[in-house]
Amino acid sequence: DAKTTQPPSMDCAEGRAANLPCNHSTISGNEYVYWYRQIHSQGPQYIIHGLKNNETNEMASLIITEDRKSSTLILPHATLRDTAVYYCIVSSFWGSNYKLTFGKGTLLTVNP
């Protein structure tokens, strides 16, 4: 009953942009798209979230398609420290959807 689909792994060269895709074709109108990442042996770290507009913060940009069925997380200048598993999660602010439902995520490896 996974709500999101992500590629299992991706590679990126250091200094280049990393573009991580996520499909969420069954997303409902009140659900947000969240991105977390987990560096080896650490707890997950919040990156960014959005509803329908593109979002940017100091860590990344989030591009959500107009139909909201997919999104892309962009790390504009990837560094070796960005090597991690990246999780795309859909969740709403309402009812009992306070829990985060993680899939397997995408292992991003940034190469020197």
Place this chain on the structure above:
Amino acid sequence: GAGVSQSPRYKVAKRGQDVALRCDPISGHVSLFWYQQALGQGPEFLTYFQNEAQLDKSGLPSDRFFAERPEGSVSTLKIQRTQQEDSAVYLCASSLAETGRHEQYFGPGTRLTVT
């Protein structure tokens, strides 16, 4: 500022022993979550507290698992009569608000190995 802390970071238990895992959330955070992460998998929800009230324990895998947050701050996850399948990383997260409105901040986890 201080983030979420968990102790111990590593715990080895013999099968059948009881263990207690501690979580210190960020001060003032209303919501507290416990997740279990098996090797190679994403974290899975165990239970949720809003202040001292345990509002959801639907993810606890068996009645050997028990969590508490008596004063609405520190939380303890207890596992009785540990079994090998309990081996995992146990993650604690806290959030400022009472719903999923705000991002969750995770601790480093406790790696439990049951031998």
